[in-house]
Amino acid sequence: MEANNTRNQHFLAQVDQRLNALNPHAHKDNQRIYSFKIAKRESYLLKLENSKGNFIEKNLSVFDLFSFDVLDDNKLRYNFESLFQRYEGYIETHTKSLLAKLNAGDHDVKSEIIDLFAAKLINFVRNPFCIQKVLNTFPGVSSYDPTDRVLLASYRRIVNGKKPQQEYLCRTLGISDLQYIEWLRLLFMLLTPMYTGHTNFFEDIIKNLLEDRKNYIAAFVCEYENAYCLLSDRGFSQPFENGAHMAFSFNLCSTAFVHYFVCDPVVLLKDKAHPELLAYALAAREKVWPPQINVTFRRNDLNMLAQYNRRVVEQCYERVFCAAKNGLILFEPRLATT
Numbered sequence: 001m002e003a004n005n006t007r008n009q010h011f012l013a014q015v016d017q018r019l020n021a022l023n024p025h026a027h028k029d030n031q032r033i034y035s036f037k038i039a040k041r042e043s044y045l046l047k048l049e050n051s052k053g054n055f056i057e058k059n060l061s062v063f064d065l066f067s068f069d070v071l072d073d074n075k076l077r078y079n080f081e082s083l084f085q086r087y088e089g090y091i092e093t094h095t096k097s098l099l100a101k102l103n104a105g106d107h108d109v110k111s112e113i114i115d116l117f118a119a120k121l122i123n124f125v126r127n128p129f130c131i132q133k134v135l136n137t138f139p140g141v142s143s144y145d146p147t148d149r150v151l152l153a154s155y156r157r158i159v160n161g162k163k164p165q166q167e168y169l170c171r172t173l174g175i176s177d178l179q180y181i182e183w184l185r186l187l188f189m190l191l192t193p194m195y196t197g198h199t200n201f202f203e204d205i206i207k208n209l210l211e212d213r214k215n216y217i218a219a220f221v222c223e224y225e226n227a228y229c230l231l232s233d234r235g236f237s238q239p240f241e242n243g244a245h246m247a248f249s250f251n252l253c254s255t256a257f258v259h260y261f262v263c264d265p266v267v268l269l270k271d272k273a274h275p276e277l278l279a280y281a282l283a284a285r286e287k288v289w290p291p292q293i294n295v296t297f298r299r300n301d302l303n304m305l306a307q308y309n310r311r312v313v314e315q316c317y318e319r320v321f322c323a324a325k326n327g328l329i330l331f332e333p334r335l336a337t338t
Contacts, residue, residue, distance in 0.1 A: 001154045001192070003076040009067070011127050012060040012235050013088045013119075019095060019253035020231050022053050022323045031056045033231075034325045037318060044313050044330045046320065059321075060233060065128060065169065068184050069161025078157055083191040084126065087119040094119075095252050099223055102297040113219050113293055117260055118206050120250040123235030125190065125202070128173050129317035130234055131183050141201060142185040146194055158184045209246075211291055214264050218294040222304050223256040228324040230309045232316040239311060249308060254323035257308050303332045 018024065021031040032053030036046035064070065067077040098112040125134055135142075146152045159181060170180050190202040199207070210217060231251040239249050239259050246262040298304065309330050312320055322328060 001078060001082070003069075003071060003078050004081055005075055005077075006079065006081045007063050007067075007077065008058065008061050009063070009065045009079060009081070010061040011065060012123050012231075012233070013084070013091065014056055015088050015091045016120075016123065016231065016235070016251065017056045017059060017321065019092065020229075020251065020321060020323050021056060021254075022325075024254075024323075029055075029057060033059060033321045033323065035059070036320050036322070038313065038316065038320070041314065044310060046313070046328070048325050049319075051325070053325075054321075062128065062169070064163075064165040066126070066184070066187070067165065068163060068188075069157040070164060071162070078154065078161065080126070080187055080191060083187075084122065087122045090115060091119050095256075098221065099252070099256060102221060102295075103223075103299075107295055107297075109295060110293055113258075113295060114206070114210060116250075116252070116258070117210075117219075117248075118203065120236065121206070121248070122191075122202075123250075124248075126187060127235050128169070131173065131175055131179060135179065135182060135186065138186055138190065138205075141189050142182045144189055146189075146192070148194065151192060151194065155185070155188055158188060209262060210293070213291060215262050215291065216264070216294075217291060218261045218296070220259040220261075220296045220298065220304075221252070221256065222258075222298045222301055222308070224300055224302075224305060225255070227300070227302060227305055227329050228254055228322050228327075229257045229305065230312040230328070231321040232312045233319045233321070234315065234317055237308070237311040237315045239307070249311060251312075257305075259308075302329055305329050306332045 014028075017033050018028065018031055020033055022034055023031055026032075033056055035049045035054045037049055039045040039047040064077065064079075066079040066081070069078040071077060094112045094116050098109050098116065101107070101109050101112070124130055125138075127134075146155050166177065166180060170177055173180075175183075191200050193200045209215065229251050235250075237249045239247050248260045249257060250260070251257050306329050309328065313330065
């Protein structure tokens with residue numbers, strides 16, 4: 001891990017924002033996105049903050065958020081930029097490939113679905129508005145130490161390194177110094193491969209989750225022609241809360257989003273399905289390896305869009321973003337009655 005001069009550090013990848021730009025064909029320095037502050041959450045009232053939009057280059061970023069050792073000249077710092085960029089590099093190509101394939105009737109999209117899940121989950125893990133939830137989601141990971149001497153030296157910088165931003169960030173985010181350091185340690189241990197040529201803990205966790213024979217895995221991809229999907233300042237939302245499921249919703253681009261569902265059918269269908277039917281389904285699942293990811297594609301389903309956009313508003317920290325400033329769909333369209 002080498003020091004770099006990146007001070008303006010995005011906690012929601014620029015590529016995710018650029019896929020929601022109001023002027024997607026402009027030079028990247030001039031690309032903008034509309035920002036809405038939550039004015040009244042319970043009634044889904046949004047306030048447009050700038051009629052011209054925010055510059056993406058400076059949006060959803062904080063100076064030195066991930067810097068764990070700022071060197072004395074204040075030009076170079078140790079941070080996680082190279083680790084994040086590894087996942088950001090394929091977001092745009094995978095998003096376009098996924099939507100192109102599904103529109104052509106090609107459901108051979110497992111690699112895109114898995115890689116996008118990992119990249120989108122990184123936005124959750126590195127989001128400063130989710131620190132306590134992240135610590136709860138990956139308990140104990142930050143308590144480990146690397147055994148490699150070079151990695152251990154970098155890891156120790158997280159505790160001992162110079163962090164002039166720490167007091168301000170902790171006060172602004174409402175977290176303790178201990179929580180901030182634990183979060184940085186967690187990011188290091190999750191995203192840094194412990195051995196050359198090996199995957200990191202984060203990828204191992206995703207692999208184990210998606211290859212667990214007990215799990216049913218599904219993805220619902222929704223795309224629209226003349227309607228827009230919101231982007232949360234937290235980078236994700238959850239379509240519902242249920243202990244039998246793990247569910248995440250992610251914005252794919254200005255006109256598409258995806259729901260991911262992972263559940264154990266035994267838990268989900270307990271007391272709801274006939275035991276023989278459940279046993280038959282489980283036996284059939286055991287014969288399939290690797291486990292299948294069931295992908296459903298829907299176009300222009302405005303009811304699902306309204307539900308998705310409402311969840312984004314309900315669960316964001318304080319802002320949502322979009323490529324459009326008018327006509328956002330937050331309520332299910334009503335059929336005319338006579």
